[in-house]
Amino acid sequence: MLWVLVVVLLIGGVVVGMLWWLQRELIYFPDASSVPTAGEVIEGARDVTLYTDDGLELGAWFAPAAPASAASGPAATDYRMAVLVVPGNGGNRVGRAGLAEELRRRGLAVLLMDYRGYGGNPGSPSEEGLARDATAAVEALEDLGYPAERTIYFGESLGSGVVAALQALRPPAGVVLRSPFPELADVGSRHYPWLPVRLLLRDRFRVVEHLAGSEVPVTVVYGDRDSVVPPDLSARVADEAPALSERVVIAGADHNDAVMFGPRVAAAVARLADKVG
Numbered sequence: 001m002l003w004v005l006v007v008v009l010l011i012g013g014v015v016v017g018m019l020w021w022l023q024r025e026l027i028y029f030p031d032a033s034s035v036p037t038a039g040e041v042i043e044g045a046r047d048v049t050l051y052t053d054d055g056l057e058l059g060a061w062f063a064p065a066a067p068a069s070a071a072s073g074p075a076a077t078d079y080r081m082a083v084l085v086v087p088g089n090g091g092n093r094v095g096r097a098g099l100a101e102e103l104r105r106r107g108l109a110v111l112l113m114d115y116r117g118y119g120g121n122p123g124s125p126s127e128e129g130l131a132r133d134a135t136a137a138v139e140a141l142e143d144l145g146y147p148a149e150r151t152i153y154f155g156e157s158l159g160s161g162v163v164a165a166l167q168a169l170r171p172p173a174g175v176v177l178r179s180p181f182p183e184l185a186d187v188g189s190r191h192y193p194w195l196p197v198r199l200l201l202r203d204r205f206r207v208v209e210h211l212a213g214s215e216v217p218v219t220v221v222y223g224d225r226d227s228v229v230p231p232d233l234s235a236r237v238a239d240e241a242p243a244l245s246e247r248v249v250i251a252g253a254d255h256n257d258a259v260m261f262g263p264r265v266a267a268a269v270a271r272l273a274d275k276v277g
Helices: 002-027 093-105 127-143 158-169 184-191 207-211 231-240 263-276
Strands: 046-051 057-063 082-086 109-113 151-156 174-178 218-223 244-250
Touching (some): 057 093, 082 127, 082 158, 109 127, 127 158, 151 158, 158 207, 184 231, 207 231, 218 231, 218 263
Parallel strands (some): 082 109, 082 151, 174 218, 218 244
Antiparallel strands (some): 046 057, 057 109
């Protein structure tokens, strides 16, 4: 029995060690493919380069607001505001082009960024690295004439963790969190209940902790059929946000359904811009 116990412990230790070493492979799913030029995907958009403080040059797209004659909807005015779209853990900026178009039509400029390791960018993703990338995006927007106080930070899923930390350091006009979680360990514990996720996890993405005490207006958007980030976790973020502006629950929507990148989400961003602009 002693030998059996030793073998079990050794096997368990090896498994846990492998999971600790490879955990980022379970968190980040980059599409590293090179992307087209911005103008090929979004009319009037242009390529920009983000310069991180650890020496990386990252590709991104900037799309100005649509001309007033082409804008539509109740919030179709030129706010002279921009939206920084901070993505989730998969794909690249091509998959967010439709959201950018919807935001532009509502009078908002848009910066679509990709993290290191995504969309043909150099480097490998980590919580610290993503924070550096988002900071570089804020600086690029400042150079384009949109300082943080004239910018809405939009964080999608994992990006909600990036945005929550970013707003504490560079307060924006407002924050939209799409499918957020209180912290990444909450999601991991739901998907891997048999693992000591909270002990193993290196990248924490503590959303609620970073929002605590913040006066930045926050809109929380989530689908009530989300199979990736359970809806009750997103609801907790809304419940605990000190400056909640709006909670938008999209009935029947799963995490990556088209509706989560479409007009209803863009409209929620525009309503927040209308309040703070």
